[in-house]
Amino acid sequence: NQKSKAYDASAKELARTAETTAETYSTDHEGGYTSMTKEALEKYEVSLNACATTPPTKEACLFEVKVPSANEYTVVTEAVNSGDKFSITRSSTGEITRKCTSSKTGCAGGSTSSW
Numbered sequence: 605n606q607k608s609k610a611y612d613a614s615a616k617e618l619a620r621t622a623e624t625t626a627e628t629y630s631t632d633h634e635g636g637y638t639s640m641t642k643e644a645l646e647k648y649e650v651s652l653n654a655c656a657t658t659p660p661t662k663e664a665c666l667f668e669v670k671v672p673s674a675n676e677y678t679v680v681t682e683a684v685n686s687g688d689k690f691s692i693t694r695s696s697t698g699e700i701t702r703k704c705t706s707s708k709t710g711c712a713g714g715s716t717s718s719w
Contacts, residue, residue: 608686608710615664615683616719618652619690619702622666622679625649626694636674637694642666645679659687686710690719 625648629640642654645666655665660682667689668680678693688710691703702719704711711717 608683608688611664611683611686612688612690612704612710615681615688615690618664618666619679619681619692621649622652622669622681623692623694623700625652626669626677626679637671637677638674640669640671640677642669645669655682658682660684683710 622645625645626637626640628648629644630637633639642652646652646654652666653663655667658667661684664681664683666679667682668678670678673696675696676694678691680689680691682689686706686708688704688706691705693701693703695701704717704719706715709715711719
């Protein structure tokens with residue numbers, strides 16, 4: 605339905621904002637992501653609001669920030685109502701991948717897909 609697509613589009617846009625903010629964070633921290641958290645990203649970009657409820661009821665939110673090493677990260681956002689999650693991962697080699705996960709069929713008709 606159109607409303608779900610709009611919610612997902614908002615979460616994707618927020619994921620891209622989180623990705624850009626992570627790169628800004630890295631620039632300010634000698635090229636690394638080691639201490640990067642949701643709270644740290646929120647200080648850089650006020651539109652990155654951590655999820656207060658799951659699924660969110662008002663707007664897309666920043667669900668999770670993972671930093672497995674100094675050179676890689678994953679940012680995850682969650683869409684309103686559907687709970688579809690959109691992630692952007694930067695590998696240690698700099699490769700960027702995008703993934704959608706859904707408890708239903710919100711990811712291109714399935715439970716997972718790239719975007």
